Amino acid sequence: MGPLNGIRVVDLTTVLMGPYATQVLAQMGADVIKVEAPEGDVIRHVGPERNPGMGALFLNSNRGKRSLCLDLKRPQAREALLAVLREADVLVHNLRPQALARLGLDHASLAGAYPRLLHVGLTGFGQDGPYAGRPAYDDLIQGASGLSAWMATAGDGTPRYVPTALADRMVGLAAVGAICAGLLHRERSGRGQQVEVPMFETMAALVLSDHLGGQTFQPPLPGEGYRRLLSPYRRPYRTRDGHVCALVYTDRHWQCFLDALGLGDLPVHDRRFASFASRTAHIDHVYAFLQERFRERTTAQWLELLERIDVPAMPMHDLAGVLADPHLAATGFFQEIEHPSEGRLRATAPPVRWSDTPAPDVRPAPRQGADGIEVLREAGLAEEAIGALLASDALRLPPGRARPEG
Known part of the structure; x- marks a missing residue:
């Protein structure tokens, strides 16, 4: 089911950019294991929710995944994750390099034992520049890439952010392409590699492809920006x-x-x-x-x-118009799925279709830690080891979930 069937992705990302990328990979058929810290992905608490930690934004950015909740500050939890990585094809994270190294999960620490692993870092900035250690969020990158200034030029002179997490989503899609390219290289060479996907550079390239204008030429020619896109009259x-x-x-x-x-x-x-x-x-x-x-x-x-x-x-649709659009209805774009804790949910179907490898059925976003025992059993951990992880709180299950006997 799906062109990435058989590919396992261990996902250490949080918020939107990384989770959106790995959701797309899951929609392509990859087995995505979302590894969360005990406090959980902060985005679980954004938007309307029926139950704590299952907000709408999380549900719409984490479909198709399984959840493993580990306290990676504990050595036994790190060892459990290393066991999971033995069967993984891709490790994707948005941790700062220093934090990753402290956990012993950086590329240099893993490359020897996991030579086929694709080690993918979603960073704010390229790691060879002066911004390397800075935090990055969608708003910051929209502004730094020039997008907010162009919004001012095209509008009333007031800089604005696009009212969607555009940088997170676009860089997430760039990460999907980078991961698929890395997997293709591994199929040809047998070797994994380290992949860096920086937000700033990716969005700067996207924005400048329209607006570099006369600065394309050296020495520069007069004029900047794509004039049609910048007209204040370009609107519905x-x-x-x-x-x-x-x-x-x-x-x-x-x-x-x-x-x-x-x-x-x-x-x-x-x-x-x-x-x-x-x-x-x-x-x-x-x-x-x-x-x-x-x-x-x-x-x-x-x-x-x-x-x-x-x-x-x-x-020009508003939300109600999009939900009622006859074309989306005819193509089956909206689906209703049953969630084990959240009840009936509306979800969007994968928009891309493959004739020979159809996308899998939509799987709802997981409760925090809901699949931990299953994932660790698949990784070969004995029941005694899983029990010890639970007893030490290095492994967490959803609230109210009964612990296995033995």
């Missing part, structure tokens, strides 16, 4: 009764659009509309023109017209 168009998202983009789009409005000769009289290049050079004027036109009809009228003339358009 207000209609007579709501908003619509439309992109009148190519020469064909414009000809069809203007003909439908009875303005087919506009490019002849106003050369700002004559070509893709001239429209881009005068993008504020062009978008202001569109804003005025879209106010003349209702959202439904625009969506019908734009579909008929084959100009790209979509409704």
Whole structure:
């Protein structure tokens, strides 16, 4: 089930970037073992919750995983984790290098005993630069990568953060690609390796791919940023009764659009509309023109017209609109699953599909430590050893979970 079936990932990450990456790997079929400290992943407490430690944000970033709760400050817990790593293909973490080394889980400590292990560090910054030891969060990286400043340029002059954890999610996806590439290399060479995925550099590359502009050239040419993306008029168009998202983009789009409005000769009289290049050079004027036109009809009228003339358009959804979208309903995007402690939940299905290796069924995010005994038994630990870990509190189970006899 899934193209990564048979791949085992030991996940030491917390919050969003790492957990999102490993959730995607789980949706691809990997067996992901989420290793948590006794205090648990802090993101368990974000969002509405039916039970403590099972908040909505955690449930939506940790599907498909099993949970092992170990106090890695205790030597016996570290030994248990090393046993789990014997059958692992990937170790992924977002710990600072110094903390990882203190636990003896850095690449240098593990490479000799685990030569096929892919050792993946999700860091805030590349470890060979002056920011190496700094903490990093989504807000900081959005600002440092230039994204917040570009938001100010495109808006009312006020720097803003994108209202989603964009850096965490995008860097998480970059980590998925890096892990899959590392696994492919191991299949060819038989060797694991150390992989570093830094947030700052990854997001800077993403933002600058649009906005490096004249600084691409040495010496620099005038101009910075992708002008269309930075226009303050680039936003959903207000209609007579709501908003619509439309992109009148190519020469064909414009000809069809203007003909439908009875303005087919506009490019002849106003050369700002004559070509893709001239429209881009005068993008504020062009978008202001569109804003005025879209106010003349209702959202439904625009969506019908734009579909008929084959100009790209979509409704502007709020949360209720996304949940009710007919396309998402037809593709089975939303699923309802049963959680052992949280009851009935809505979950999103994996959006990527494989014809020969379909993704596994959605498995709900785990209670903290729910799978610890199962995972350690699979790692070859004897019942006596598991019992000793439980007795010392080096291994934790969910509250109310009965301990095995013997």
